[in-house]
Amino acid sequence: MADNEIFLPRFGAVCGVVLALSIGVPGAVEAFTGETAFTSAVIGLGTAFGAPAVLALHGHQARASGRFGAFAFAANMLGLGVFTGVAFALNLVIFFLEPGAVPPLTQVVLKAGSLVFVLGSVLFGVSMVRARVFPAVPAWGYGISFVLLAVFAVLPDTPLSALVHVACAAVLVWLSTTVWSARPALA
Numbered sequence: 001m002a003d004n005e006i007f008l009p010r011f012g013a014v015c016g017v018v019l020a021l022s023i024g025v026p027g028a029v030e031a032f033t034g035e036t037a038f039t040s041a042v043i044g045l046g047t048a049f050g051a052p053a054v055l056a057l058h059g060h061q062a063r064a065s066g067r068f069g070a071f072a073f074a075a076n077m078l079g080l081g082v083f084t085g086v087a088f089a090l091n092l093v094i095f096f097l098e099p100g101a102v103p104p105l106t107q108v109v110l111k112a113g114s115l116v117f118v119l120g121s122v123l124f125g126v127s128m129v130r131a132r133v134f135p136a137v138p139a140w141g142y143g144i145s146f147v148l149l150a151v152f153a154v155l156p157d158t159p160l161s162a163l164v165h166v167a168c169a170a171v172l173v174w175l176s177t178t179v180w181s182a183r184p185a186l187a
Contacts, residue, residue: 009179012056015049016176020169022046023149027165035095035157043165044091047084053176054080054124057134060179065131072120072127079120082113083150090153114150121146134178141171 023046026039033039058065058073065072089110094102102110125143128134145167152161 009056009059009182012052012054012059013176013180016053016056016172016179019046019049019053020172020176022049023172024166024169027162027169030157030165031159031162037095040091040095044088047087050080050084051077053172056179057128057175058124060182061128061131061133064133065127069127069131072123076120076124079117083117086110086113086117087153111154114154118147118150121150134175138171138174138178141167142175145171 022042026042030036030039054073054076058069058076061069062073122143125139125146128139128142129136132139145164148164149168152158152164155161
């Protein structure tokens, strides 16, 4: 058994937990403090861990999810790539601008990027539910909570948006734990 058969899924699982913490902890804090420069920075920088996490999730279910799963993974990776940029911009650039300073075209692009992320998240969530490799609750939770995360990302922060951040974190930790604890197939 090659070292990467163990290392890469576990690396992705760790990235999933780090991503979860970078979403959930600031989200929980923001429920009480509102968005701050620190919480915004943690969320914005944490998005870097999304691609390895999703790659590990797909790798865990790739055989069972088939052709649709591969398509859903591709759509999710594209959406995640765009939304990583959106989340980075929202949390590390736009947060520090004066209200109304974002040009209309930029606002449209940010919303379009969020839509691509929503479509990819829905498809990948459906592929997880169909493949039945992950427990049902986090599989459904992925498709639902990340759609809500994208919707709330472009709205003013509320306690409900903080709850969505915490739900996304819980889903990611559960899915990542499933990947981590899986036994690699013997060659």
